[in-house]
Each structure stands twice: as structure tokens, then as C-alpha cells.
Amino acid sequence: MATINCDMGEAFGLYRMGDDEALMPLISVANVACGFHASDFNHMRQTVQLARRHGVKVGAHPSLPDLQGFGRREMKMAREELANCIIYQIGALKGFLDAEGMPLNHLKPHGSLYGMAARDEATAHAICDAADVFKVPIMGMIETCHEVVYNARGHVLIAEFYADLDYADDGRLIITREHHAVDPADVTARCRRALKDGKTKSVNGSNVAVRADSICVHSDTPNAVDVARAVRDALAGSS
Numbered sequence: 648m649a650t651i652n653c654d655m656g657e658a659f660g661l662y663r664m665g666d667d668e669a670l671m672p673l674i675s676v677a678n679v680a681c682g683f684h685a686s687d688f689n690h691m692r693q694t695v696q697l698a699r700r701h702g703v704k705v706g707a708h709p710s711l712p713d714l715q716g717f718g719r720r721e722m723k724m725a726r727e728e729l730a731n732c733i734i735y736q737i738g739a740l741k742g743f744l745d746a747e748g749m750p751l752n753h754l755k756p757h758g759s760l761y762g763m764a765a766r767d768e769a770t771a772h773a774i775c776d777a778a779d780v781f782k783v784p785i786m787g788m789i790e791t792c793h794e795v796v797y798n799a800r801g802h803v804l805i806a807e808f809y810a811d812l813d814y815a816d817d818g819r820l821i822i823t824r825e826h827h828a829v830d831p832a833d834v835t836a837r838c839r840r841a842l843k844d845g846k847t848k849s850v851n852g853s854n855v856a857v858r859a860d861s862i863c864v865h866s867d868t869p870n871a872v873d874v875a876r877a878v879r880d881a882l883a884g885s886s
Contacts, residue, residue, distance in 0.1 A: 688739075779800075842859050
């Protein structure tokens with residue numbers, strides 16, 4: 648059965664982002680921010696501890712170094728520099744996982760880094776360079792450079808379907824600076840179709856091929872808890 652993954656741990660200092668306490672019991676995999684788009688050392692540790700209490704697996708969610716833009720602005724970085732940036736972030740999270748006796752489950756690039764890797768081979772290779780160090784699967788999307796490059800480099804792809812984001816006609820995600828609330832009933836229907844038929848609708852009504860090894864929910868979607876429950880309903884209906 649598909650897992651439910653959530654991008655989370657995105658508070659910073661006294662600022663709060665998302666309801667991780669309510670979301671954690673509803674998911675199976677947490678993608679924890681590593682400090683470059685959100686989070687800090689205290690929140691990273693707290694999120695790992697919260698995941699451990701609920702039996703949730705933890706993966707690293709590294710970003711471009713864009714704290715002010717929440718990692719949703721593109722940047723130009725050479726492959727080696729980008730790989731070093733990613734390794735640095737994963738290493739920090741792995742330290743907290745080691746402290747809690749938990750393994751690193753996977754790697755999932757955040758925001759614009761994820762979108763860039765979907766279409767740019769050099770970016771995808773930089774992500775693989777980091778994954779070579781930690782030897783974990785990488786979350787990504789089929790029929791993009793994620794699938795082509797990760798597979799060619801010998802890495803396991805965990806194919807994602809997005810419950811709360813729109814798809815463009817070419818099958819890529821539309822990554823917005825801020826996420827808006829989505830209709831839970833629509834989420835359930837979209838997830839069931841993705842699971843059953845391997846298809847979803849683009850913003851213009853075209854059919855897009857998808858694979859849902861894992862279904863993603865964003866903690867900063869305003870009604871994220873309702874979305875997570877809707878995804879659980881979809882998974883229950885598909886079993």
C-alpha cells in the first residue's frame with residue numbers, strides 16, 4: 648500500500664508553520680526540513696522526537712539556501728556546490744536521527760530544488776551525489792529527470808503523487824510560494840484515481856501519468872490535517 652508522506656518540521660525560532668502534532672499520527676513518513684528553507688536545530692530535534700513517538704519514518708528534506716523565500720525561489724548553483732549544500736543539510740538531520748536511535752529513511756528535495764531536478768539533469772545528478780553518501784532512496788516523480796537520472800545512477804525512486812498541488816499539462820508540479828486550502832473530497836477522488844488508474848488531471852484538464860508509491864501532503868497547506876485524513880480515506884478505499 649502507498650504511504651502518506653508530509654513535508655514538515657518547518658517552524659523557525661518562535662515562528663510556527665503547520666500543525667505537526669496533529670499531522671504526525673495521520674502519516675507514515677515525515678520529510679523533515681533541514682534548516683535552509685525552514686526549521687532550526689531545536690525544531691529538527693523536536694520533529695524527529697515527535698516522529699519517533701508515533702512510529703513515523705523520517706527522511707531529509709533539504710532545500711536551496713533560501714530561508715527568506717522558503718526554498719521556493721530558483722537559484723543557480725554548480726553541481727558540486729549544490730551537492731555539498733545538500734550533504735550538509737542531510738548530515739545535520741542524520742545527527743539528530745542518530746541521537747534518537749532512528750535511521751535515515753530517504754531523501755526528498757524541497758520546493759524549487761525538487762522542481763529544478765525534475766527538468767535539469769545536472770541538478771538531479773547533484774541530488775544523486777548526495778544520495779551516494781547516505782545510500783537512501785530518493786522521492787520524486789515519474790517521467791521526469793527524477794526517474795531518468797536517479798534510476799541511471801542506481802538509486803531507488805519512491806514515486807510521489809501530490810494530494811494538494813496542481814499539475815501542469817507536461818506532468819510537472821506547479822510550485823507556488825504559498826499553498827492554498829484544497830477540497831478534501833476532491834483530494835480523496837484524485838488520490839483514488841491516481842492509485843487505481845495512474846492518472847490525474849492537469850490544471851487544463853489533460854490526463855497526466857502518475858505513480859503513487861507515496862502520497863504527499865504539505866504541512867503548510869491551510870487545511871493540511873483535513874487533507875491528510877482525506878488521503879487516508881482514499882487509501883482505505885483502495886485496499
